[in-house]
Amino acid sequence: MNLANLREDYTKGGISRSSIKSDPFAQFEEWLEVAHEQNIPDANAMTVATAGKDGVVTSRTLLLKGIVAGNLQFFTNYRSKKAQDLAENPNASITILWKELERQICVRGKVEKTSRQTSEDYFKVRPYDSQIGAWVSERQSEPIENRTTIASRQKQLEEEFPQGSEVPCPDFWGGYNLMPNYIEFWQGRQGRLHDRLCFFRSAKDWVLERLSP
Secondary structure, three states, X not given: OOHHHOOOOOOOOOOOHHHOOOOHHHHHHHHHHHXXXXXXXXXXXXXXXXXXXXXXXXXXXXXXXXXXXXXXXEEEEOOOHHHHHHHHOOEEEEEEEEHHHOEEEEEEEEEEEOOHHHHHHHHHOOOHHHHHHHHHOOOOOOOOOOHHHHHHHHHHHHHHOOEOEOOOOOOOEEEEEEEEEEEEEEEOOHHHOXXXXXXXXXXXOEEEEEOOO
């Protein structure tokens, strides 16, 4: 495969300062709603990058589960690699790409755990399979012998918590809030002269700037 010639032209238009809302979270929600209305699969999927005290960066795809009081909210296993990174270094970045819209949003900020009540409230509305899955993956990111290990644990938990019963939220599972200090709205343009409009958090408010492509 010749990757050097593998590219797409961006033709869906641009964004101007006048078209961007003054509140970056309102703009974020507007773009997210457009992606959802366009039936883009997993429109709330985002790449989350973290680094521990060793400085080694790791990224993975998670689902954004809320924009709450100026925070971006997601949930995961507190024993995972990402959780270990965040315990050592609370700085993280998020990228959401909607290829079909030729758009992406890049966010940087600090992360802290949500309240336990928030984690339990969200866990209750998860599908049964996802609730069981959270328990099955208690040792997330650790080596396991084979797939049978997972299937056996799943069967055991389904017997312990049959469908229709309440599955408790594991103490090793819960939410995080990312508190942004940088939010960039990116729109692809022809000739790779993309539009990049960024909000930087100042001492009092958000400052909007256009960046060179």
